[in-house]
Amino acid sequence: MTTLTxxxxxxxxxxxxxxxxxxxxxxxxxITSDESIQSLAQATNTGNTAMFPTVPGMDGSPDAxxxxxxxxxxxxxxxxxHLYYAxxxxxxxxxxAASTPPAEPVKETRLPSPxxxxxxxxxxxxxxxxxxxxxxDSPMTLEGAHTTVTTPIVAVSWGVWAPDDAGLSGDPAVRxxxxxxxxxxEPIPHNFDGVWLTFYSQPGSAFEALAPDTVxxxxxxxTAITAGVIQAHPHRTPLTWENETxxxxxxxxxxxxxxxxxxxxxxxxxxxxxxxxxGKTQLTEVEEIPRDRAGRKRDRRDGITGPSxxxxxxxxxxxxxxxxxxxxxxxASTGRRAPQWSCRWPVRPYRRNTCLNPRAHxxxxxxxxxxxxxxxxKGPSDRPLKVGxxxxxWDHQPQGS
Numbered sequence: 076m077t078t079l080t081x082x083x084x085x086x087x088x089x090x091x092x093x094x095x096x097x098x099x100x101x102x103x104x105x106i107t108s109d110e111s112i113q114s115l116a117q118a119t120n121t122g123n124t125a126m127f128p129t130v131p132g133m134d135g136s137p138d139a140x141x142x143x144x145x146x147x148x149x150x151x152x153x154x155x156x157h158l159y160y161a162x163x164x165x166x167x168x169x170x171x172a173a174s175t176p177p178a179e180p181v182k183e184t185r186l187p188s189p190x191x192x193x194x195x196x197x198x199x200x201x202x203x204x205x206x207x208x209x210x211x212d213s214p215m216t217l218e219g220a221h222t223t224v225t226t227p228i229v230a231v232s233w234g235v236w237a238p239d240d241a242g243l244s245g246d247p248a249v250r251x252x253x254x255x256x257x258x259x260x261e262p263i264p265h266n267f268d269g270v271w272l273t274f275y276s277q278p279g280s281a282f283e284a285l286a287p288d289t290v291x292x293x294x295x296x297x298t299a300i301t302a303g304v305i306q307a308h309p310h311r312t313p314l315t316w317e318n319e320t321x322x323x324x325x326x327x328x329x330x331x332x333x334x335x336x337x338x339x340x341x342x343x344x345x346x347x348x349x350x351x352x353x354g355k356t357q358l359t360e361v362e363e364i365p366r367d368r369a370g371r372k373r374d375r376r377d378g379i380t381g382p383s384x385x386x387x388x389x390x391x392x393x394x395x396x397x398x399x400x401x402x403x404x405x406x407a408s409t410g411r412r413a414p415q416w417s418c419r420w421p422v423r424p425y426r427r428n429t430c431l432n433p434r435a436h437x438x439x440x441x442x443x444x445x446x447x448x449x450x451x452x453k454g455p456s457d458r459p460l461k462v463g464x465x466x467x468x469w470d471h472q473p474q475g476s
Contacts, residue, residue: 086410087227087277089196090313092160095385096366098313099192100377103153105312107146115142115316119254123318125336126263126271129250144249149273149316152234156381157188161346163196163401164390165359170199170413171420172447173345176328178428179445183235183324185347186270190234190381193388194314198227199342201412202318202335227411230275230314231343236267236321253321269323274339275314342413348445350388358394358424358449362387394449396420424449 090098105111116138118124128144161169203225251263292300320336328341349358366374366383374383389395400418408414427448432441 086408087198087229088410089194089229092364092385092387093366095158095160095192095194096370096374096383098194099153099156099158099381100374100379102312102314103150103377103379106150106153106316107143108311110311111316112139112142112146115145118316118318125254125318125320127252127254129252148271149232152190152232152271152273153192154379154381155190155234156192156232157190158382158385159187159191159193160364160385160387161193161195162387162389163405164395164419165346165349165388166195166197166199167396167404167414167416167419168358168390168394168424169342169346169349170197171416172349172424172426173342174423175426176330176341177344177348177445178327178426179443180325180327181269181322181344182444183270185344185351186233186235187347187350187386190232192230192232193343193346194230197408197414198229198411199231199413200335200339201225201227225411226276226317228274228276228317228339231339232273232275233343234271236269236271263321267321267323268325269321271319271321272336272340272343273319274317274336276317278312278315345447346388349447352447356446356448358391358447359388360391362389 115124119127119138119142124145126145128141130140130144251267253261253263288301290299290301294300318336320334320340322340322344328337328344350361352358364385364387366385371383396419403418404414404416407417425448427446428443429446430441430443435441
């Protein structure tokens, strides 16, 4: 057997858009399972969680109850979610525009639906962990190696903040805490108004590119856990919970912090901004992919109340880059982290702070919002791109007067 010190996640292989309803059904079935709740507990112990409820006076250990509430709240959001699929071009546009933080305060009107699940054709980010640190709070160990695992973030679910999502009927004794607020644990006010985002990765993606005999960990009885064992383990869910955050309405993003969830949230919010722009500033177009009748019946039987169709989100044809540029970028992408687009957007889109009521601008009675201005190239698309300043060449000394 061999032990590897650098583990590279397998590239993300996005599903077909019409597969999303089945994926959502499997996620709903899995999220409240014992296996999922154990995963939530491990993530909390390693610092990969933000929202945490305390429920005094209930049967069971406080932590076990908290993990169960987290899972039930996410299950409800998934069941009510509208389904979205962001194409590779749409993902690239959101990433390019999100290179600068949104200037406007977070607005509820930017949400394409109160509850949603969006899968991206390319990762919107990723995070790297030392596997030895991850295993530190578990019975398994990995001695003599500091193995890094890169996990791509490929999907997000969201829902307007509603602590009663877990079915507690608004019990005031239940307190929610943000575990990752400037390094402190802060209570979330009962009147908090915002949106909860949960980020997802592909299960087992960190190990699928490895040789089957690569040692990943050692069980308490001394048995070696190899990549082949993990690869052979069936995955009950197509996407696995990775982390979450909450955005408060009316509060701007501000500068980026050393918290990857804020960076991912910035990309998601930018995608919502792009989807909400209409009229002359419209940058996206949406195609509805209906679910067949048998699938709709299964969804109703499984208690899924959200729409069964999938909304395919793409860049508007007027602003879509060429297929050649998309193929060049696809070749350069690792599929493990947010791609660095070099061909698809030679001139990146940018944000413009727009006044919605100029007449009231002078007395500060107006409202501003971000408008994302597309990158554009004038002239025939098959001609070479010229970027630079105009130079006026004098080929002779001008005559004096």
